[in-house]
Amino acid sequence: MFDLDLRSRKPIYEQLVDKFKELIIKEVIQADEKLPSVRTLARQMTINPNTIQKAYRELESQGYIYSLKGKGSFVQAFSEKASQEELIKVKEKLKAAVSEALYLGMTRADIESLLQEIDESTGGGIIDDKTSGSK
Amino acid sequence: MFDLDLRSRKPIYEQLVDKFKELIIKEVIQADEKLPSVRTLARQMTINPNTIQKAYRELESQGYIYSLKGKGSFVQAFSEKASQEELIKVKEKLKAAVSEALYLGMTRADIESLLQEIDESTGGGIIDDKTSGSK
DNA sequence: TTAACTGTACTAAGGATACTAATACAGTTA
DNA sequence: TAACTGTATTAGTATCCTTAGTACAGTTAA
Numbered sequence: 528m529f530d531l532d533l534r535s536r537k538p539i540y541e542q543l544v545d546k547f548k549e550l551i552i553k554e555v556i557q558a559d560e561k562l563p564s565v566r567t568l569a570r571q572m573t574i575n576p577n578t579i580q581k582a583y584r585e586l587e588s589q590g591y592i593y594s595l596k597g598k599g600s601f602v603q604a605f606s607e608k609a610s611q612e613e614l615i616k617v618k619e620k621l622k623a624a625v626s627e628a629l630y631l632g633m634t635r636a637d638i639e640s641l642l643q644e645i646d647e648s649t650g651g652g653i654i655d656d657k658t659s660g661s662k
Numbered sequence: 663m664f665d666l667d668l669r670s671r672k673p674i675y676e677q678l679v680d681k682f683k684e685l686i687i688k689e690v691i692q693a694d695e696k697l698p699s700v701r702t703l704a705r706q707m708t709i710n711p712n713t714i715q716k717a718y719r720e721l722e723s724q725g726y727i728y729s730l731k732g733k734g735s736f737v738q739a740f741s742e743k744a745s746q747e748e749l750i751k752v753k754e755k756l757k758a759a760v761s762e763a764l765y766l767g768m769t770r771a772d773i774e775s776l777l778q779e780i781d782e783s784t785g786g787g788i789i790d791d792k793t794s795g796s797k
Numbered sequence: 798t799t800a801a802c803t804g805t806a807c808t809a810a811g812g813a814t815a816c817t818a819a820t821a822c823a824g825t826t827a
Numbered sequence: 828t829a830a831c832t833g834t835a836t837t838a839g840t841a842t843c844c845t846t847a848g849t850a851c852a853g854t855t856a857a
Contacts, residue, residue: 596854620758671842
């Protein structure tokens with residue numbers, strides 16, 4: 528399902544969190560869609576269920592998914608996300624990255640075009656094989 | 663000198679790296695200016711010299727400072743920085759942060775104004791108490 | 798009800814990493 | 828020479844990640 532770097536200094540559960548965030552943000556997995564179960568995914572990736580669980584717990588606390596005992600874990604619908612805390616964190620990340628990028632030689636134009644690129648590939652753009660995916 | 667969170671999960675030396683990057687980027691410390699010595703800073707902050715050294719080693723490998731045995735550590739002049747590797751890393755950071763920000767509800771306009779803000783406070787803007795700081 | 802699935806919680810053990818500590822060597826400067 | 832600087836090494840402790848095993852609770856279908 529994913530390609531993880533088991534030898535990375537970055538913890539597996541954090542890599543999982545990032546991967547899932549990316550899939551959710553790019554709407555590869557959509558609202559209320561079921562995520563693989565903790566045990567299934569653990570078996571598939573030959574890592575411990577506890578590690579998956581830790582990733583899911585983190586995703587839930589960040590508002591990206593919700594879990595129902597006995598049923599499974601599901602992608603949180605868009606509107607209910609965006610806790611104030613998470614927003615502040617992301618803003619800080621953004622500031623740091625932009626500052627560093629500018630310092631390392633990227634121009635405002637470079638950054639703007641990157642912004643453009645992402646903006647298209649995320650919310651507004653790709654309606655690929657579904658013309659109006661209303662539920 | 664800084665406010666560090668000794669209890670954070672983020673290693674002290676990484677916090678130091680970030681702080682120094684920020685100071686260098688904002689030109690609070692300028693090119694060829696001397697950084698506090700490993701031992702002095704360690705004494706001031708009541709942490710181990712080795713931790714400071716680790717931070718300095720990291721900053722040097724990223725091209726932000728240079729060190730001279732017996733003399734000290736100094737801010738690297740602008741032009742010589744910007745290794746291709748670092749640029750790629752920053753671009754990835756930027757992409758992730760922008761995607762997440764958009765997803766959490768920030769608009770392009772929000773991000774643009776943040777960009778504007780940073781752009782002013784970095785290279786072009788503040789020439790505060792020095793009118794033309796030519797060395 | 799039963800069986801098989803789901804999430805969740807807990808304890809224990811190992812391995813890796815961060816940090817501290819102490820010491821040593823080499824170059825610079827007054 | 829003395830006091831500063833960076834750099835390197837070794838060792839011990841603490842913390843975190845990951846695995847492993849077990850257990851409990853809710854859901855679903857036979």
